[in-house]
Amino acid sequence: MQAELEALGESVDPARLERAEAAARPRLSKRLLREHDFRQLFAAYIEGVLAQLLLLGSPLSASPEVLAGRLAPILGAPGQTQRLWSRVLPGIPEALSRLVDAGFRLVAVSNSDGTVESGLRDQDLRRFFGPVVDSARVGYEKPDPRIFEHALRVSGAEPETTLHVGDLYDADVLGARAAGIHPALLDPFDDWPHVDCQRFRDLSELQAALCAVRKAEPVDA
Numbered sequence: 001m002q003a004e005l006e007a008l009g010e011s012v013d014p015a016r017l018e019r020a021e022a023a024a025r026p027r028l029s030k031r032l033l034r035e036h037d038f039r040q041l042f043a044a045y046i047e048g049v050l051a052q053l054l055l056l057g058s059p060l061s062a063s064p065e066v067l068a069g070r071l072a073p074i075l076g077a078p079g080q081t082q083r084l085w086s087r088v089l090p091g092i093p094e095a096l097s098r099l100v101d102a103g104f105r106l107v108a109v110s111n112s113d114g115t116v117e118s119g120l121r122d123q124d125l126r127r128f129f130g131p132v133v134d135s136a137r138v139g140y141e142k143p144d145p146r147i148f149e150h151a152l153r154v155s156g157a158e159p160e161t162t163l164h165v166g167d168l169y170d171a172d173v174l175g176a177r178a179a180g181i182h183p184a185l186l187d188p189f190d191d192w193p194h195v196d197c198q199r200f201r202d203l204s205e206l207q208a209a210l211c212a213v214r215k216a217e218p219v220d221a
Helices: 002-007 014-032 038-055 064-075 092-101 116-122 145-155 169-178 203-216
Strands: 108-110 132-134 163-166 182-186 198-200
Touching: 002 014, 002 064, 014 038, 014 169, 038 064, 092 203, 108 116, 108 145, 116 132, 132 145, 145 169, 163 169, 163 203, 169 182, 182 203, 198 203
Parallel strands: 108 132, 163 182, 182 198
Antiparallel strands: none
16 A cells, blocks of 8 residues: 555555554444445545544545545555455564464454455464455355355354454454354454454464463363
8 A cells, every 4th residue: 555655656654554444343343334336435445544644633635535535546456455365464473383382273254355365374373373364255244144154164163262363353253153153363563453353463363362272271171
């Protein structure tokens, strides 16, 4: 997103853009339940991020609505998914490795366009996961409980011993609960203070909590 903004003549600090994207998620999450047109939803997401940039003090030469109208067709075009969603956050490989070493089985469940598995492989993260469930390939999107039920079937897991971790409450938390799965939300900047589920700043904090629970379990558990 930063590269395309710069192509339009907008100078944006990457840390501020990251903060704006996280702050835009709660409003996007609510819209997921009533908006099913990807193009409109994606444009609203881009506009929400840009609106948050303004609130954070980043000047823009045009309104968020106008800029989103220019960016959405570029970033939302076929084949752009991995360009937009491919940055590996600090500590992710290490946290995933520690979870696997502790005996947790990991499954990826994503609303995407059929490229999740190849994207994980390109980022050298595929090795940490068992099944990879991509909504474009199975025909259901979060929060539809059927995508979670599919993930349970292909992994052989039971819902009562499964935790789904996501970053959009209405897609990830509500969807997981509808399938009987325990939910958790990643909330790096405390943008979701009133949600009714456990929150973690990042995957490293989640990993530490899960490994502490595993370590405290009885030997024969």
